[in-house]
Amino acid sequence: MKKLLALALVLALTLGAAGAMAETVLKLGIYPIDTDERGVETHENTFIPAFEAAHPDVTIERAPYDFNLQTILPLLESGNAPSVITTYFTEIPKLAGNDFLEDITDILEERGWLEQINPAIIGPSSYEGRVYGIPRNFYGMGMMLNVELFEEAGLVDEDGTPLYPKTWDEFVETAAKIKDETGAAGFVLLGADNAAGWHFTILSWSFGAQMQTLEDGKWIAHLNDEPVVKALQLVKDLKWEHDVLTADPTAENWATGFQQLGTGAAAMYMAADDAVAQPTANYGLPIDKLMMIGMPAGPAGTVMLTGGNLFVFPKGTPKDEINAALDYLEIMGYAPVVSDIAREGRKADYESNVANGVPVMKGLNVWTNDEYNAMIDELYAQYVNVDPALYASYYEAAAKPGALHAEEPMQTQDMYAELTKALQAVIVDADADPQALLDIAQENFQALLDEQVNK
Amino acid sequence: MRALSWMVLGLGGLCLLLGILALAGIAPVLYGGWLLTAGIAGLFAGWYLSLSAGMLESAGGGEQARLRLRRLSRLKYDLGAWFIMAPCAILFLFFIYDPLIESVRLSFFETKGMTTVRFVGFQNYRRMLIHPDFWPSVRNSFMYTFWSLAIGFMVPIVMSVIVNEMIIGKNLARTAIYLPVIVPGLATVVLWRFIFSAEASGGMNMLLAALGLPRTTYLSNPSIVIPIIVLTMTWRNAGSTTLIYLAGLQSIDPQHYEAAIIDGAGVWRRLIHITIPNIYNLARTLLILQIIAVFQIIYEPLVMTNGGPNNASVSMMQVVYRYAFERFDYSHATAMSVIIAVILLALTLVYNRIGKPSEAY
Numbered sequence: 001m002k003k004l005l006a007l008a009l010v011l012a013l014t015l016g017a018a019g020a021m022a023e024t025v026l027k028l029g030i031y032p033i034d035t036d037e038r039g040v041e042t043h044e045n046t047f048i049p050a051f052e053a054a055h056p057d058v059t060i061e062r063a064p065y066d067f068n069l070q071t072i073l074p075l076l077e078s079g080n081a082p083s084v085i086t087t088y089f090t091e092i093p094k095l096a097g098n099d100f101l102e103d104i105t106d107i108l109e110e111r112g113w114l115e116q117i118n119p120a121i122i123g124p125s126s127y128e129g130r131v132y133g134i135p136r137n138f139y140g141m142g143m144m145l146n147v148e149l150f151e152e153a154g155l156v157d158e159d160g161t162p163l164y165p166k167t168w169d170e171f172v173e174t175a176a177k178i179k180d181e182t183g184a185a186g187f188v189l190l191g192a193d194n195a196a197g198w199h200f201t202i203l204s205w206s207f208g209a210q211m212q213t214l215e216d217g218k219w220i221a222h223l224n225d226e227p228v229v230k231a232l233q234l235v236k237d238l239k240w241e242h243d244v245l246t247a248d249p250t251a252e253n254w255a256t257g258f259q260q261l262g263t264g265a266a267a268m269y270m271a272a273d274d275a276v277a278q279p280t281a282n283y284g285l286p287i288d289k290l291m292m293i294g295m296p297a298g299p300a301g302t303v304m305l306t307g308g309n310l311f312v313f314p315k316g317t318p319k320d321e322i323n324a325a326l327d328y329l330e331i332m333g334y335a336p337v338v339s340d341i342a343r344e345g346r347k348a349d350y351e352s353n354v355a356n357g358v359p360v361m362k363g364l365n366v367w368t369n370d371e372y373n374a375m376i377d378e379l380y381a382q383y384v385n386v387d388p389a390l391y392a393s394y395y396e397a398a399a400k401p402g403a404l405h406a407e408e409p410m411q412t413q414d415m416y417a418e419l420t421k422a423l424q425a426v427i428v429d430a431d432a433d434p435q436a437l438l439d440i441a442q443e444n445f446q447a448l449l450d451e452q453v454n455k
Numbered sequence: 456m457r458a459l460s461w462m463v464l465g466l467g468g469l470c471l472l473l474g475i476l477a478l479a480g481i482a483p484v485l486y487g488g489w490l491l492t493a494g495i496a497g498l499f500a501g502w503y504l505s506l507s508a509g510m511l512e513s514a515g516g517g518e519q520a521r522l523r524l525r526r527l528s529r530l531k532y533d534l535g536a537w538f539i540m541a542p543c544a545i546l547f548l549f550f551i552y553d554p555l556i557e558s559v560r561l562s563f564f565e566t567k568g569m570t571t572v573r574f575v576g577f578q579n580y581r582r583m584l585i586h587p588d589f590w591p592s593v594r595n596s597f598m599y600t601f602w603s604l605a606i607g608f609m610v611p612i613v614m615s616v617i618v619n620e621m622i623i624g625k626n627l628a629r630t631a632i633y634l635p636v637i638v639p640g641l642a643t644v645v646l647w648r649f650i651f652s653a654e655a656s657g658g659m660n661m662l663l664a665a666l667g668l669p670r671t672t673y674l675s676n677p678s679i680v681i682p683i684i685v686l687t688m689t690w691r692n693a694g695s696t697t698l699i700y701l702a703g704l705q706s707i708d709p710q711h712y713e714a715a716i717i718d719g720a721g722v723w724r725r726l727i728h729i730t731i732p733n734i735y736n737l738a739r740t741l742l743i744l745q746i747i748a749v750f751q752i753i754y755e756p757l758v759m760t761n762g763g764p765n766n767a768s769v770s771m772m773q774v775v776y777r778y779a780f781e782r783f784d785y786s787h788a789t790a791m792s793v794i795i796a797v798i799l800l801a802l803t804l805v806y807n808r809i810g811k812p813s814e815a816y
Contacts, residue, residue, distance in 0.1 A: 099567045100783075192763065248672055248675050250674075421765045424764035428677060428764045447585055451585060
């Protein structure tokens, strides 16, 4: 009997311990890194106390993580990834396609958040019809201008507002004038990696290109269609006829582009409003000398790629952990919920931008919740630290119907790789034939589509 | 002893069987490669133990027995060596051979991340072969190898002969030659990228400007990008090879030279008839090692050109990197790795067939 009792006691203790161990642990990958002292302070003094008061059963583990393709995979494969991390729209097909993310469609539906996501970004947040992330912000790819160089080149009106290009023809003239007057490059063209093909695709769209179509159940590439050839011819002319690019575009990547722009080595660069900290806080361009405009219009008008960041949940994250993370996002003000604490959360973001010398942007509305958007507008009006006129044309362009364009759907990185090679070829060879190069790209990419998609 | 040997043999066999089943996708596949390697190790250990046991049992009296005992003591002696080697061997098994076998296995499967989905036979290889980056990368890998031999093979030999002949400043020269090797690899690549930058601030362009010449492009020039990259590699790696040659040169018996000098042989004749034949076998080994190393070049093109322009400098290993770390596509990455391994194996075999070691020295 004693033995039985002892056994029961041990069993009860073990189960009790196991029960205690099953307590939810929220591994916060969105916790700021040490050097972001202001961010750490906000999380420690505002978000975490508020969260702990509402969730005494959840333990928070601080696990700052900066998304990076080289480190994410080992974390995911070993099951050590945080409960919530941020990534980019472009990574969703890769991460969800490899079964690395939790499908949160049902959870969002239960919370009533799903129908409040801006319809323009439901697509980029999803993979095969299921939603895998909560958008943090989104943008249309436009153009950043270094106002100092525009001033130096005399390209300003009587109010001192830069005379920015509205079409690709004007763009060429503007770039040439800047080169002549200041010696700086008119434009930073990316040519080092797949980002080159990514930017070039946006340029091609404005010439009327449609890179992929679904015909009779098969995906057909259109990389050598006339609009794409014209776009590549423009790139070639920028280099060889007008000579308005930086010394070696094949060495320019996303980061060096901002360096060239911020340090006054180039006047224009394709970028979006989520990266305004790059030329300013990182490379020293005064915040009142940065301007953003919509993409110059081509024969097909102005077309801007939709991009952005979102919060995602690694595969295997239990539902209660995801819900805890969503509650945390609500406290941070990144959910379509208006509350005092959410307001504090977003306020902290704006304050941080102001303190770090980063332009405060209004951004496009992630949620369709009017009350929430009114809160953001109110905070923006309170903290804006730049002349909104410098960004007005950018937001106007993005707001035009049909201006925002989602990424091409199939084997996108392969498509960018093929376009990048053609672009590099016209940059390094004055005699290169855009049509011939794009014929090769088309043949290569169609073969990949046939092998991997049209099986 | 015998029982122990049978036990180890049995365990080894079991591991091997499970490993094969796992690799074939019949048993749960998670540790297939490990099981297989453990199995092979187990079989070896069992065989060794049974051999020792057999010798212990058959050791009787007389001359033959003494011989057997001597063999046994030799085995015991070997056993000590095996024990000393064991940690290293185990590390090799788990960190070299197991990933190697796993790579081969993954290359025959469709994968999601590193998890296998289904067996697809040679599909990954076929896709690899029709991929637009495949043939340029193969061609370039051979070009890297060719240029590294053309530019870099003789450099350490010449340097070692010169340093060997030096009387004053020999130690200084040795240190200076080895210095680039101790700089972190990536740092030297970044350094060279600055030197060959097409900007006005690039090292070479500053030099041209000082001479009153117009600036030019280097790494974005498809016809010279590979020789330039090889040049930077030679600068970095020649030092360590020079030291190996120097050691080889210093082991040559000075009497050979003395005799040659007495016979009236000049510097060239001494070089051709004594120095070169003495380092021939060493050079032979270093040649194939250089081919193997350069064929797998990755971080120089990755950092300096990202494989461009228009695939002019992309290497096979870089294609592996792109698949594995840019697209999480491990099945294609491993298929490409296996192709690289097969090419290198073939090269080594051909090389060993045609270049017989010199037996003269």
